Amino acid sequence: GAGVSQSPSNKVTEKGKDVELRCDPISGHTALYWYRQSLGQGLEFLIYFQGNSAPDKSGLPSDRFSAERTGGSVSTLTIQRTQQEDSAVYLCASSLDVGMETQYFGPGTRLLVL
C-alpha cells in the first residue's frame, strides 16, 4: 500500500468497555510496531511484531492490553476494560525488517475514554 493506515482515526468509548485498534502496515514490511502518545508525554513503545511473532511485549502497560498480528500483515491492538488513563493517540509503524531500517508511521488512532 501507499503507507501505513490505521482505523478508526478517532474512538470515543466509555470506561470499562473494550476497544480494538487496527493497523495495516506497508505491503511487504515484516516488522510492525505499536506506540502510545499520551497528552503532555512523549511516545512510548508498546509492542513489536516480527512476522506474526511478538518477541518484545515489555512495553504493554498492563494485562488489559494485548495485540496480535495475522498473516504477517494486519495487526490489532485490544484494550480491555478501558480506563480514563488509556486515553491517548495510538500510533502504528512498520519497517521492511527488524533491524536498522527506517520506521514509517501511520496517522494514529485518537482514543478518548470517558
Add this chain to the structure above:
Amino acid sequence: KQEVTQIPAALSVPEGENLVLNCSFTDSAIYNLQWFRQDPGKGLTSLLLIQSSQREQTSGRLNASLDKSSGRSTLYIAASQPGDSATYLCAVRGGNKLVFGAGTILRVKS
C-alpha cells in the same frame, strides 16, 4: 534504561532564520538515531536517519549530526519557513524499539 532529552521544549523564530534543535541520550549503545516531524493531529514523518557509524546526514535544508560517544545529536534547519512549523522528535534505536524524546515545538513566524 535509555532516556532521550530534547532542548529546547519550544522555539519561535522569524522566517529565514537558521536554527538548531538538540537531542541527547544516556546510553551510547544505539543502532541509529532518527529525527521525525509531527504535525498537529497527524502521524510522524521521518526526516533523517543516522546509523551509529555515521556522523551526519543531509536532506535539503536539513542537516542532522550524531556524536555517539557524547550521546548527542543536532538537527540544523537552514533558512526556516512557516511550513517548517511542527513538533520535531528525536528517537534512538537500541534493540528493536525506538525511544523518543518529548519533542521540540517549532514555530516559524512569517
